[in-house]
Amino acid sequence: MSDPLSNPTINTTNVGGQTTTQNIIGGIGSGKSNSVGTPYTTPLQTSAHTAANSLSATNSPIPTHHMINSNSSNNLSGMATPGGPGLQQQQQQQQQSTISSNNLGLLGQQSQQQQQTILSPITTQPKSISASCFEFFYIEMIDCIMKSSSDKQHAHKKLDKLGFKVGHRLVERLSLDTALFPELLDSVKFICKVFWAMVFKKTIDGLKTNHKGVFVLTDSKFQWLQHLSFDSSASNKDCSEYVQFTAGLIKGAMSNFGFKCIVTFDIQQVSTCVFTIKIES
Amino acid sequence: MIYNIYIFNKDGTCIYNEDWNKKKQSQNQSEDQKLLFGMLYSLKAFITSSSPKKIDDKTGFHCYKTSTYKLHYYETLSCIKFIIMSDPNVPDLRDDLKKIYSQIFVEYVIKNPIYKPGTTVKCDTFINQLNLYLKQMPSFSS
Amino acid sequence: MSKKYDKLGNDVFNKVEKINSELFTLTYGALVTQLIKDYEDIEQVNIKLEQMGYNIGIRLIEEFLAKSGIGRCSDFIETAEVIAKVGFKMFLGINAHVGDWDADRKEFHLTIEDNPLIDFVELPEQYKHKLYYSNILCGVIRGALEMVQMKVKCTFVKCTLSDDTTSEIKVVLEEVLSDMIPVGYD
Numbered sequence: 001m002s003d004p005l006s007n008p009t010i011n012t013t014n015v016g017g018q019t020t021t022q023n024i025i026g027g028i029g030s031g032k033s034n035s036v037g038t039p040y041t042t043p044l045q046t047s048a049h050t051a052a053n054s055l056s057a058t059n060s061p062i063p064t065h066h067m068i069n070s071n072s073s074n075n076l077s078g079m080a081t082p083g084g085p086g087l088q089q090q091q092q093q094q095q096q097s098t099i100s101s102n103n104l105g106l107l108g109q110q111s112q113q114q115q116q117t118i119l120s121p122i123t124t125q126p127k128s129i130s131a132s133c134f135e136f137f138y139i140e141m142i143d144c145i146m147k148s149s150s151d152k153q154h155a156h157k158k159l160d161k162l163g164f165k166v167g168h169r170l171v172e173r174l175s176l177d178t179a180l181f182p183e184l185l186d187s188v189k190f191i192c193k194v195f196w197a198m199v200f201k202k203t204i205d206g207l208k209t210n211h212k213g214v215f216v217l218t219d220s221k222f223q224w225l226q227h228l229s230f231d232s233s234a235s236n237k238d239c240s241e242y243v244q245f246t247a248g249l250i251k252g253a254m255s256n257f258g259f260k261c262i263v264t265f266d267i268q269q270v271s272t273c274v275f276t277i278k279i280e281s
Numbered sequence: 282m283i284y285n286i287y288i289f290n291k292d293g294t295c296i297y298n299e300d301w302n303k304k305k306q307s308q309n310q311s312e313d314q315k316l317l318f319g320m321l322y323s324l325k326a327f328i329t330s331s332s333p334k335k336i337d338d339k340t341g342f343h344c345y346k347t348s349t350y351k352l353h354y355y356e357t358l359s360c361i362k363f364i365i366m367s368d369p370n371v372p373d374l375r376d377d378l379k380k381i382y383s384q385i386f387v388e389y390v391i392k393n394p395i396y397k398p399g400t401t402v403k404c405d406t407f408i409n410q411l412n413l414y415l416k417q418m419p420s421f422s423s
Numbered sequence: 424m425s426k427k428y429d430k431l432g433n434d435v436f437n438k439v440e441k442i443n444s445e446l447f448t449l450t451y452g453a454l455v456t457q458l459i460k461d462y463e464d465i466e467q468v469n470i471k472l473e474q475m476g477y478n479i480g481i482r483l484i485e486e487f488l489a490k491s492g493i494g495r496c497s498d499f500i501e502t503a504e505v506i507a508k509v510g511f512k513m514f515l516g517i518n519a520h521v522g523d524w525d526a527d528r529k530e531f532h533l534t535i536e537d538n539p540l541i542d543f544v545e546l547p548e549q550y551k552h553k554l555y556y557s558n559i560l561c562g563v564i565r566g567a568l569e570m571v572q573m574k575v576k577c578t579f580v581k582c583t584l585s586d587d588t589t590s591e592i593k594v595v596l597e598e599v600l601s602d603m604i605p606v607g608y609d
Contacts, residue, residue, distance in 0.1 A: 127445075170449060227393050360602065
């Protein structure tokens with residue numbers, strides 16, 4: 001895939017073409033991730049196998065132009081425990097890094113620092129739980145939020161906020177091996193494919209855009225509505241609370257890419273959900 | 282021919298009941314349901330006490346047959362009782378009842394966020410899936 | 424007996440549809456944070472988590488019975504093995520161990536390894552030994568067992584988040600419930 005923004009004069013060297021994973025604990029890390037307003041100005045497209053990690057940059061105190069060439073998983077995780085940094089950042093990096101010319105000196109320093117604080121290599125296996133376990137938890141969580149809110153609007157706000165937090169953090173963990181997204185469309189595509197697959201084990205079925213900052217994502221078999229059905233006699237067939245969390249997820253994910261947006265959704269017949277992302281410029 | 286299905290929860294409430302192919306209409310549905318539940322309770326107690334060997338009260342009783350109908354019974358360890366009444370010639374439907382429990386009841390009732398456990402089942406999808414399943418059985422209308 | 428349930432637990436877990444645990448970890452974390460904000464008293468948060476777990480447990484048991492095909496357990500010891508080897512395995516994909524039985528065989532400790540709920544979580548000092556972060560699990564066990572006629576009390580006695588070496592839940596059997604007698608039959 002040709003990247004119009006790649007800089008052909010920067011060379012990458014890989015360490016024998018293999019991945020070395022190294023763990024740096026506590027060396028780099030601010031407590032929170034900062035979403036940058038605009039996408040990176042000097043993205044690097046090196047080889048197909050190695051890619052700059054756009055998000056690790058946002059989480060490090062290193063200026064945002066700095067790119068780290070990383071081909072392995074970066075465990076950025078987070079549970080925000082109140083009053084304390086719940087985020088532990090472990091960055092696994094290759095020995096050689098490709099950097100933009102601005103920060104050559106800084107990165108040189110940084111790499112040395114990193115190498116000094118390297119502990120033992122860790123390979124993380126993705127952990128699985130049963131899908132029904134989360135489904136039961138989700139049902140109860142929505143119920144709990146609905147009951148603890150004064151009205152439906154308040155509940156939706158809470159769910160949106162919750163989804164935002166989770167989406168924001170999930171995307172950090174997901175986009176480790178991914179190239180930078182020079183365009184907004186790529187970020188949205190990432191959500192449609194990788195993000196959606198991680199959460200729902202399927203991809204978005206349809207994506208439309210007007211190329212002016214509005215995207216329409218269609219999921220024709222929305223997971224969390226699959227088992228939901230109303231009584232035929234029910235007067236109120238509103239199940240939006242079961243989808244609001246997902247709108248928050250999308251919003252949080254987009255914000256971590258640096259885009260502030262409004263996400264609305266529409267539940268169509270059976271279990272089709274249409275999410276509309278409107279970028280706030 | 283399948284005549285009807287009853288699902289009882291552990292406190293004796295009939296949470297679902299549907300009839301097909303029945304020639305005689307019941308006078309008082311809730312009375313019938315209470316009678317059925319009570320009868321089954323006594324029957325199970327009797328079966329357990331009169332059995333020559335130790336028998337589990339939930340899995341011991343499978344079915345009974347009269348001249349006009351056969352009653353098939355399946356009770357889960359969570360005390361949910363599935364009962365189908367059919368004509369006497371229908372073979373044992375215990376396996377079908379197990380499937381109805383695990384593939385239809387659990388999926389479309391228990392996993393339905395709208396359904397509150399312990400209440401009557403009225404979920405559209407469950408009713409449709411149940412009917413689909415029963416009607417594709419060869420013994421449904423024969 | 425343990426081996427049989429080990430195998431069953433693994434078999435069922437291999438068959439069920441799975442998802443990445445991170446979504447669960449992060450969502451649970453965000454929820455606990457929300458609860459701490461909503462309730463001023465940490466004890467209330469513990470109670471709420473347990474209550475939520477109970478509501479989950481009464482549904483979860485049906486899925487458990489349907490998917491595992493487990494029959495009736497002959498005694499509470501077997502029940503404990505089933506919870507640890509099949510229950511925890513098939514839902515959370517983790518291994519749990521039963522130990523520390525009391526003399527009457529009515530109380531045991533469940534040691535949990537690798538709990539996905541606490542991945543990457545660090546409790547601030549003021550919550551250690553006060554907040555039972557995974558208390559939802561106690562509620563799930565209580566709710567599930569109540570549906571199969573056992574009234575139990577579950578409490579967290581040790582938690583790695585509070586600097587203990589292991590995470591342990593104490594399960595005490597209070598009462599075996601009998602089938603409800605229909606109205607008019609007693």
